[in-house]
Amino acid sequence: NAGVTQTPKFQVLKTGQSMTLQCAQDMNHNSMYWYRQDPGMGLRLIYYSASEGTTDKGEVPNGYNVSRLNKREFSLRLESAAPSQTSVYFCASTKQRQQYEQYFGPGTRLTVT
Amino acid sequence: GENVEQHPSTLSVQEGDSAVIKCTYSDSASNYFPWYKQELGKRPQLIIDIRSNVGEKKDQRIAVTLNKTAKHFSLHITETQPEDSAVYFCAAANQAGTALIFGKGTTLSVSS
Numbered sequence: 001n002a003g004v005t006q007t008p009k010f011q012v013l014k015t016g017q018s019m020t021l022q023c024a025q026d027m028n029h030n031s032m033y034w035y036r037q038d039p040g041m042g043l044r045l046i047y048y049s050a051s052e053g054t055t056d057k058g059e060v061p062n063g064y065n066v067s068r069l070n071k072r073e074f075s076l077r078l079e080s081a082a083p084s085q086t087s088v089y090f091c092a093s094t095k096q097r098q099q100y101e102q103y104f105g106p107g108t109r110l111t112v113t
Numbered sequence: 114g115e116n117v118e119q120h121p122s123t124l125s126v127q128e129g130d131s132a133v134i135k136c137t138y139s140d141s142a143s144n145y146f147p148w149y150k151q152e153l154g155k156r157p158q159l160i161i162d163i164r165s166n167v168g169e170k171k172d173q174r175i176a177v178t179l180n181k182t183a184k185h186f187s188l189h190i191t192e193t194q195p196e197d198s199a200v201y202f203c204a205a206a207n208q209a210g211t212a213l214i215f216g217k218g219t220t221l222s223v224s225s
Contacts, residue, residue, distance in 0.1 A: 040217065043157065044215070
């Protein structure tokens, strides 16, 4: 099993450009999550999908959109990138809601200039 | 919503000493409290977790304690080793039990 995979690993965008971060898991997990990690700020939840067909806002959803494409895939879209969105983005999944271990992907390092 | 506070933000110990990291949470309905370790440049990985019907859990050199009345939980690492150096995050499940809210992290440095 590959676990949780993310693409791309690195990306540089100019202000105003758009892009989609891709995430997929092969563990048949129901719940998937997107976090951003900034120095001294920990892991902040952007959006999550508790089950296929549902999405909900987390702590810092402004400037982002998500799509739960199917049970395996959960994408994060930046419509108009801003320098404040420079961060490391992690996708994670768990079997069901928050009673089980969350498995994280390797992360995407995004720089917006 | 749920809020998780974590202290200290940095912790330096000598090899062989114990390390303690403390977290408080705000939502009394939270019932799941995991701890994650993140080595430099790597993804976070679960090291231990505790559910609200348990007061303490141990796994070799690592233990977690939970005080539901005071709404705080702690990570204890005994006999620290240089490979324990990493950032540690506590988390608590939100009220709906659908997501985790993380603390800001503690950078642990173990010197030999």
